[in-house]
Amino acid sequence: MPGGRLTQQDRRRIAAGLTDGLSYREIARRLDRPTSTITREIARNGGPTGYRPQQAHQDTIQRARRGTPAPPHAATAQIATMEQEIIEMMVTAGMPRTAARVHHDLVLSEDGRRTAAELIRRLNVSPASISVAVNYLVQHGYARRERDPRRRRDVYVIDNDAWYHSILISRRQSLEMVRATMAMAESFGLDSPVRERLTKTASFLEHFSLDMIESADRWRTLLK
Template identity: 85%
Template sequence: MTKATLVGMPGGRLTQQDRQRIAAGLTDGLSYREIARRLDRPTSTITREIARNGGPAGYRPQQAHQTAIQRARRGTPAPPRAATQPSTLEQEIIEMAVRAGMPRTTARVHHDLMLSKDGRRTAAELARRLNVSPAAVSVAVNYLIQQGYARRERDPQHRRDIYVIDNDVWYHSILISRRQTIETVRATMAAAETYGLDSPVGQRLAKTAAFLEHVSLDMIESADRWRPLLT
């Protein structure tokens, strides 16, 4: 039996159908763990497969399968993981952010900023390290800035933007989250008044608004109390 045959063996190496299902899972926004569960494979297998074949944004099942066949015929080991490719543990952190609602590229950008020594990267550095387009980086950092997870600084000497993540951004992200919650409270209360505070719908909406308002107040008081931990 040849090594090329092993590539397509059920229970052995990944088959072409496996790779097509991986690509479909990525398109559907599934986590690596969920893709692995559906294929009855270890999560680490799926992580390595995607990492060595273009990442989640550039994964092509047919090309990945042909590469695996050629590698098996040569009898050579897979190329080493690039230094900027996240480890299995790091990938799980990214997946948790994705499951929480953060776009995948944004989660990758955020994670890479977190891992930078001084918490600073330029757009060009992010694009090169993550193998994504400058436009994708721009969309990602704009989201992070809007949510308070990062900030933008201008480098006048080189006329470029630098994206920064430091301890204080977590406090500011709480402030932004509270402001968004208060906007929701006001809109919900306005809807309650529209339906009538004596109506079942109005009462339900009013209770929701009150709950959110008190939670947001507790949240900001807690953030103020524990902010010294970030300094």
């Protein structure tokens, strides 16, 4: 029943959704539950890579019998829930899940730096997955790659300017889209409604991109 306690079948469906790579939002939609319920359930019971439906169900029953609805380390569980919610927001915005997890882990690191080995160990994912995720983050300006000459390995870094650089990259991509759209518009006749539509789209993207970079430049001092 929507809004009630999760059943054992619900937890099996959550596990199946995680295996299939579904977002928390999609799992929640399929179970007709709030996304926060799914986020909290997974965070309390091993996270996305360690969730076991049978164990989660048994632990929930035990907590209910003891009269303790939250796990012993409630603060830690609350932080984990908030972290998962942030990652889900990034995934919903279009970032691949592993890239979102890597980005979040870099943000929370003391000096904003991790090696590939550290990321593999901390996130419990394959070297190939880390490589793909880091390449995505570097390509979109969310992180940068540095070389450690003493140990001959790459170090992945996130700093205060990361979001600024990601905006610059997004602006460049938008302007490339403007040029492509304008070129396509010119291939249609002057009175063509398609030409008018494409021209207006290109004009909107161009002005929006210029406003975006002006705003980023104006407020960049907040990152210093």
